[in-house]
Amino acid sequence: xxxxxxxxxxxxxxxxxxxxxxxxxxxxxxxxxxxxxxxxxxxxxxxxxxxxxxxxxxxxxxxxxxxxxxxxxxxxxxxxxxxxxxxxxxxxxxxxxxxxxxxxxxxxxxxxxxxxxxxxxxxxxxxxxxxxxxxxxxxxxxxxxxxxxxxxxxxxxxxxxxxxxxxxxxxxxxxxxxxxxxxxxxxxxxxxxxxxxxxxxxxxxxxxxxxxxxxxxxxxxxxxxxxxxxxxxxxxxxxxxxxxxxxxxxxxxxxxxxxxxxxxxxxxxxxxxxxxxxxxxxxxxxxxxxxxxxxxxxxxxxxxxxxxxxxxxxxxxxxxxxxxxxxxxxxxxxxxxxxxxxxxxxxxxxxxxxxxxxxxxxxxxxxxxxxxxxxxxxxxxxxxxxxxxxxxxxxxxxxxxxxxxxxxxxxxxxxxxxxxxxxxxxxxxxxxxxxxxxxxxxxxxxxxxxxxxxxxxxxxxxxxxxxxxxxxxxxxxxxxxxxxxxxxxxxxxxxxxxxxxxx
Numbered sequence: 001x002x003x004x005x006x007x008x009x010x011x012x013x014x015x016x017x018x019x020x021x022x023x024x025x026x027x028x029x030x031x032x033x034x035x036x037x038x039x040x041x042x043x044x045x046x047x048x049x050x051x052x053x054x055x056x057x058x059x060x061x062x063x064x065x066x067x068x069x070x071x072x073x074x075x076x077x078x079x080x081x082x083x084x085x086x087x088x089x090x091x092x093x094x095x096x097x098x099x100x101x102x103x104x105x106x107x108x109x110x111x112x113x114x115x116x117x118x119x120x121x122x123x124x125x126x127x128x129x130x131x132x133x134x135x136x137x138x139x140x141x142x143x144x145x146x147x148x149x150x151x152x153x154x155x156x157x158x159x160x161x162x163x164x165x166x167x168x169x170x171x172x173x174x175x176x177x178x179x180x181x182x183x184x185x186x187x188x189x190x191x192x193x194x195x196x197x198x199x200x201x202x203x204x205x206x207x208x209x210x211x212x213x214x215x216x217x218x219x220x221x222x223x224x225x226x227x228x229x230x231x232x233x234x235x236x237x238x239x240x241x242x243x244x245x246x247x248x249x250x251x252x253x254x255x256x257x258x259x260x261x262x263x264x265x266x267x268x269x270x271x272x273x274x275x276x277x278x279x280x281x282x283x284x285x286x287x288x289x290x291x292x293x294x295x296x297x298x299x300x301x302x303x304x305x306x307x308x309x310x311x312x313x314x315x316x317x318x319x320x321x322x323x324x325x326x327x328x329x330x331x332x333x334x335x336x337x338x339x340x341x342x343x344x345x346x347x348x349x350x351x352x353x354x355x356x357x358x359x360x361x362x363x364x365x366x367x368x369x370x371x372x373x374x375x376x377x378x379x380x381x382x383x384x385x386x387x388x389x390x391x392x393x394x395x396x397x398x399x400x401x402x403x404x405x406x407x408x409x410x411x412x413x414x415x416x417x418x419x420x421x422x423x424x425x426x427x428x429x430x431x432x433x434x435x436x437x438x439x440x441x442x443x444x445x446x447x448x449x450x451x452x453x454x455x456x457x458x459x460x461x462x463x464x465x466x467x468x469x470x471x472x473x474x475x476x477x478x479x480x481x482x483x484x485x486x487x488x489x490x491x492x493x494x495x496x497x498x499x500x501x502x503x
Contacts (some may be wrong), residue, residue, distance in 0.1 A: 025236045026268075032243040033275065043246030054088075064092040064099050071106055075113075076247040077210070081282040083110050097131025100437060105132065113249065113285065118502050129168070131329040138176055145182050161502035177203045177210055181217040196250030212241035216252045223259075232259055239272075248283035250276075261323050266306075284421060310378060311446050314385075334390045341397050377500075411471070413449045418455050428503040429454055437488040453481055455502045 032039070051071060054066035067088040074082035089103040111120035127140055147160035164184050169179045180203050184196045192196055205211050219234035238252035242422070254276040260269035279285075315335055319328060382391045382469055413496040418425070419441075430438045442448045447455060449471070456467050464482070468475045491499045 027234050029236045029240045032240045036243055039244055039246045055389045060092045064089055068102065076249050077283060078111055079110065079249060081215055083114065086110055097128065098133055098136065101131040102136035102139065105136050105143060106290065109139050109143035116502065117147065117150060134173055137169065137172050140184065142178055149239060163329060163338065166314055175204045176219060177213045208241050208245050212252065214239065226261060230300055232256060246278035249285035360495050416445045419445055425458065425503060426451060432489050432491050432499065434488050450481055450485055454500050458495050458503060460495050460501060
């Protein structure tokens with residue numbers, strides 16, 4: 001008996017310690033979020049100091065080094081600013097092999113991050129690796145791995161190029177945290193057993209940014225092995241370090257929010273996902289928008305599962321309080337009608353979801369807002385059922401859906417969001433138009449119909465049927481606009497969509 005008591009208290013102590021530990025790393029993350037503005041101001045002071053060094057540099061060589069330093073501090077903070085200083089690096093590189101190779105590697109890397117894959121590939125394959133130093137080769141290896149991995153679906157040749165890039169990187173520096181993780185992946189694809197965590201622990205960490213990467217890659221290792229609890233802990237720690245160094249184009253907090261959504265911690269995940277979206281927008285991290293869009297499916301599935309569970313609970317609770325057979329039959333009829341209306345509502349949700357391709361970052365925010373509306377609607381139904389009874393519920397359900405009239409708002413949101421992400425898109429399009437034919441926005445932060453069609457093509461939506469559905473017009477009208485745009489451009493018809501998508 002004493003032995004069982006000892007086991008019981010030992011298990012209780014273990015559960016309590018785990019709970020305290022969980023609270024600890026979430027508390028650290030939340031504390032960092034509360035101090036986020038202070039960290040951002042500190043990073044802005046660092047930016048100003050490096051900008052002054054750039055402006056006062058005595059020579060082109062010194063200005064290039066200052067621009068390189070600015071590129072590194074902006075890479076995870078502001079993609080547009082990073083792109084600007086890479087252009088300065090290209091302008092100041094001169095004939096020096098190291099500067100030329102490093103500038104090109106940085107250019108390929110930022111193009112990938114801006115989701116301009118075709119241009120990134122061209123620049124990457126023009127890099128002369130012979131002149132690259134350790135830092136430049138890290139940038140080259142990082143860009144090469146991601147660009148070739150993303151192209152594997154289109155051409156198996158890139159599998160060999162990706163493998164060669166990782167092997168070359170590994171020979172150059174086998175202690176780099178990113179190189180070690182990608183090398184672990186490659187070894188596993190080749191069928192080898194790898195101690196991923198142990199190899200990551202052996203890496204040299206020289207900065208808080210390296211520490212953030214180390215915890216992020218450990219989280220990915222735990223996630224791949226099915227250990228979600230340790231993955232959550234490492235993602236939370238990585239996100240804490242990201243916030244402390246004022247990183248905005250990060251992955252850890254986003255991955256943490258996705259896991260928390262799957263595990264049902266909707267409130268915490270909602271907060272983290274909103275912050276991820278805001279920072280992705282402020283840093284112009286175009287590559288992250290696709291990931292946010294994919295996670296929207298996952299979030300909506302969680303919501304639908306919860307709604308089904310709540311509906312089932314409502315049915316069971318209602319039947320449990322039924323006193324007579326007559327009351328039970330009446331409630332069953334009401335529930336059948338309620339189920340029919342719920343099915344209609346779910347169908348409307350699916351229709352709203354079908355326009356997902358027309359949104360980038362703001363679609364995530366609207367989706368989270370919609371979750372709040374669904375929750376408020378359910379709370380309203382429950383309160384009405386408790387206070388006024390089933391008839392009042394039916395009266396509430398007969399009112400118009402809150403989802404009506406959202407399309408114009410979504411399109412306006414698409415316009416403003418797209419313009420923020422691609423502020424020079426109209427100028428780039430007009431550069432390919434024949435003299436005398438220029439496209440203009442119909443109002444401030446509002447795209448014309450022609451520009452909306454081109455914007456959707458830029459986002460990878462090339463099918464006319466999808467464009468027509470998103471813009472709420474006929475397929476014939478879309479074809480008419482598209483043909484007119486092709487006719488007035490200097491782009492061959494067969495490559496028109498491809499060129500627009502690459503702008």
